[in-house]
Amino acid sequence: MRTSFVFSEVVTGLRRNVTMTIAMILTTAISLFLLGVGLLVVNMVGKMQDDYLGKLEVAVMLTNDISVNDKDCTQQPCSSLRSQLETTSGVETVVYENRDKGYERFKKVFESQPELAKLARPEAIPAMFRVKLEDAQRSDVIVQAFTGKAGVKKVDDQREDLDRLFGFLNGVRDAALALALLQAFAALMLISNTIQVSAFTRRTEVGIMRLVGATRWYTQLPFLIEAVVAGVIGAVASIGLLVVTKLFLLNRVLGELFAANIIPEVSMVEILFLSPILVGVAIAISALTGYVTLRLYVRL
Amino acid sequence: MIRLEHVSKVYKSSARPALDNVSVEMDKGEFVFLIGPSGSGKSTFLRLLLREEVPSKGRVYVSNFDVAKMSRRRVPRLRQSIGCVFQDFRLLTNKTVAENVAFALEVIGKPRNTIVKVVPEVLQLVGLDGKADRMPHELSGGEQQRVAIARAFVNRPLVLLADEPTGNLDPDTSQDIMLLLERINRTGTTVLMATHDHSIVDSMRRRVVELDHGRIIRDDARGVYGVGR
Numbered sequence A: 001m002r003t004s005f006v007f008s009e010v011v012t013g014l015r016r017n018v019t020m021t022i023a024m025i026l027t028t029a030i031s032l033f034l035l036g037v038g039l040l041v042v043n044m045v046g047k048m049q050d051d052y053l054g055k056l057e058v059a060v061m062l063t064n065d066i067s068v069n070d071k072d073c074t075q076q077p078c079s080s081l082r083s084q085l086e087t088t089s090g091v092e093t094v095v096y097e098n099r100d101k102g103y104e105r106f107k108k109v110f111e112s113q114p115e116l117a118k119l120a121r122p123e124a125i126p127a128m129f130r131v132k133l134e135d136a137q138r139s140d141v142i143v144q145a146f147t148g149k150a151g152v153k154k155v156d157d158q159r160e161d162l163d164r165l166f167g168f169l170n171g172v173r174d175a176a177l178a179l180a181l182l183q184a185f186a187a188l189m190l191i192s193n194t195i196q197v198s199a200f201t202r203r204t205e206v207g208i209m210r211l212v213g214a215t216r217w218y219t220q221l222p223f224l225i226e227a228v229v230a231g232v233i234g235a236v237a238s239i240g241l242l243v244v245t246k247l248f249l250l251n252r253v254l255g256e257l258f259a260a261n262i263i264p265e266v267s268m269v270e271i272l273f274l275s276p277i278l279v280g281v282a283i284a285i286s287a288l289t290g291y292v293t294l295r296l297y298v299r300l
Numbered sequence B: 001m002i003r004l005e006h007v008s009k010v011y012k013s014s015a016r017p018a019l020d021n022v023s024v025e026m027d028k029g030e031f032v033f034l035i036g037p038s039g040s041g042k043s044t045f046l047r048l049l050l051r052e053e054v055p056s057k058g059r060v061y062v063s064n065f066d067v068a069k070m071s072r073r074r075v076p077r078l079r080q081s082i083g084c085v086f087q088d089f090r091l092l093t094n095k096t097v098a099e100n101v102a103f104a105l106e107v108i109g110k111p112r113n114t115i116v117k118v119v120p121e122v123l124q125l126v127g128l129d130g131k132a133d134r135m136p137h138e139l140s141g142g143e144q145q146r147v148a149i150a151r152a153f154v155n156r157p158l159v160l161l162a163d164e165p166t167g168n169l170d171p172d173t174s175q176d177i178m179l180l181l182e183r184i185n186r187t188g189t190t191v192l193m194a195t196h197d198h199s200i201v202d203s204m205r206r207r208v209v210e211l212d213h214g215r216i217i218r219d220d221a222r223g224v225y226g227v228g229r
């Protein structure tokens, strides 16, 4: 096999059909970009689940009466609530936090925003039990058992908030993957079409090749490589797009949340790890589409 | 070298067979004219040898290839041992003379140093040395046909098939092309040429196989075009 021959055929092929080539590259790039976004979100949700589930707590907030009068949880109904919580199966620790301590913690959380911290009065913060579970997923046991009990104002399950966030992220993931699939379909048809056009414009050449005894492989390889080259360029463009999105969109909009470790940062390393996957997907799809097109639609 | 045994070819779209129970044999080194009126099956005959078509019935042998039965994978091998020339030259208009000839070797994977050596040789053989870097549109019809012959012959085929190679050329130029084909024949290559051209056939006095409605109606060792007509 003469590689220089195949290479020059590929270059002329791509140049002859510039508009189609560009369309093919762009569609592939967008499709792979969306795939990349989907995979990054999957990654992010995974990390957040690991991070947060260990820290999740159920807050059993107590009535104003207790908040005012029972600083150490020695009186009824606070002390019996505590022992009930401690004996509930699956509960790991129970910490009583009275109003003063709660206020301290509140101030600490909002340290960086003193205006906000000033707005809150200690009177607005209830005393509470902070309950940590062995399995954070099973928080509804506590919610069901303690909601409405004497002395309990409200049971606040952090998992619900987190579930809402995960729900949102999973929605983003699904939308990205669905769009990626749709775009992949468009890319696929463009690749197939480009090869057919390409084969048609080169039919004289290919006819002569077959006549002088070139193998099917030799006549078809340039078309196949053409598709794969466009696919790889598309993949590289999609990686570029991901990097640009990180630098100019994510870092600006979510930078503070990344810094505060509230959302795990989408790092360059992650994008780097993703690149071979995207390139691989591009090669696989374009080669397969090319091969099937040549077999089914192009009589060479 | 070429043998057909009871070969019939019926195209899907027509009821009448293009070739009808044809049996014929041509030896190595022969020069054979295939003549007959339009539609008599000459091109079909040549296409069967190249395995561009498969016969509906019968067997086709070229050298030691069982052409009708061989697997598709082996077809390139067959075609590498057959050279082909057509009425319409079939040159690549965007390549030079030398590139057109080299193309035939490149696409069958011949190494570059072989190509660089044999292309000038064959261009000299066909009388085109000095015109290697011309584009096809800068050549006369006869010169273009020489390029096509060079391309067909550059890989030293066992058989050269020519389908009305002089069909687009004036008589003098045609005569030059025939001299070239004779020279190629003298190297031991079997030449089979389909033609309408009376004067060429008459002047060459070679073997003539005449087809009519897909049947062989004449096979003369030293024939002329139209006996008894």
Ligand SMILES: Nc1ncnc2c1ncn2[C@@H]1O[C@H](COP(=O)(O)OP(=O)(O)OP(=O)(O)O)[C@@H](O)[C@H]1O
Residues within 6 Å of the ligand: B011, B012, B013, B014, B017, B018, B036, B037, B038, B039, B040, B041, B042, B043, B044, B045
């Ligand atoms: N691809 C095809 N499909 C259907 N019929 C065909 C095909 N090719 C040739 N034929 C028919 O087969 C018969 C023989 O055709 P062929 O081309 O072999 O004739 P020919 O002797 O080469 O004619 P000419 O001298 O005009 O080139 C004709 O009747 C033609 O119409």
Ligand SMILES: [Mg+2]
Residues within 6 Å of the ligand: B042, B043, B044, B163
């Ligand atoms: Mg014909």
